[in-house]
Amino acid sequence: MEKSVKKVAYITGGTKGIGRGIAYALLQNNYRIALSGRNYEMAKEIAQSLGSSDNVLPIQSDVKNFDDEQNAINKIIEHFGQLDVVIANAGIGIFKPVEDLKIEDWHTMIDTNLTGTFYTLKASIAELKKTKGYFISIASLAGINFFATASGYNASKFGVVGFTQAAMLDLRDSDIKITTILPGSVSTYFNNNEPSEKDAWKIQPEDIGELVVDILKLNPRVLPSKIEIRPSKTK
Template sequence: MQQIKDKVAYITGGSKGIGFGIAQVLIDHGLKVAISGRKLADLQQAKEKLGSDNVFVIQSDVSNFDDEVNAVKEIVATFGKIDVVIANAGVGKFAPVDEMSLDDWNAMIGTNLTGVFHTLKATVDQLKENKGYYISIASLAGTNFFPKGAGYNASKFGVVGFTQAAMLDLRSHDVKCTTIMPGSVTSHFAEHTPSEADAWKIQPSDIGEMIVNLLQMNANVLPSKIEVRPTKTS
């Protein structure tokens, strides 16, 4: 089992939902965690909720490569390195393809897909240096298409393909890459407000525990693509 205490993780979209849940679990397991997002107020609120000295917040829009480069510089200046990168930031806009706006299409591709590339591009030297782990949070929408999902499906199909190809490119550098494809998760995604009615769904902490398991696996083992669903439906 790999030791993970004191490793440094960078989580994009970490102020709420899945990213925040992952941060909570990683901190509980002794990691130092940097979380980024577009809204500084949300990040500061998340830091207060996490209640740990091992949390660093940085404002960054993953669709802007310069933001991610700056985020990496600040994280390394604060914690000294980056061992684990979790590309989680994402947006969802749903409409029939003939009604979808250019702005909504560009927002999804820019954040969900190009943002995933920007995050890896900005962190890859750290990952190589530290024999690190890159994890993208995709979706079952990356393999299952549905009505009104053309833009979201395109972005998440892209994330799955991107991460799998990156895995082949980087494993010779002792860098692991995995994409996690959750089904229904309790989160603030698409402006949803979590409630007791979401109890049947995957919880953000469940994804965090899954990531801990990945990080602790033998160095010779690589689950490169993981589909995860709620045990039951609502």
């Protein structure tokens, strides 16, 4: 019997937090992974801590740059020969009242969170068609619930939800499945947080990793298009 080939997943923003949690969960479930970040040395360090070069590929990529994302996909195909799953996780939040929000703050969030998700999908469509693959975007409950000091962040995440849900309809008949995950409070370094015992009530990165694995195990006829996930308690 021919030995099955391990599937390959690409995770943007894979060096810490949710991205790293997803990477670990997929590795534990027999995936090979590529993880990217703006800092190659950090990506390389995390990749080495997770496993061998046969299973983990570090990539430098800034999702705000389409050429970076296209080069990332090319490197994945060159190294692994295929691409089955893409996790668009890279994101940033800058929280200020709108009158204090700088022009560059706005563009950083829109370009990273929204345009970056578009670039990652756009660069990977051709390869995902070949494998009847899966694209998962990590949005936020801030993509359906607005709050003060988050005008730019809300705009970017509302955009991610709208973009990926529409793309899901565009691509479902091309055998590419798309799911948008909307996490609530997660214990990560996001927004200058330092994870500690005070965050024990929050969703943990490994919880999102477990969710991604569960989604990928579903029968191919099933498509959970949008999933909200929040802590079971408020503190």
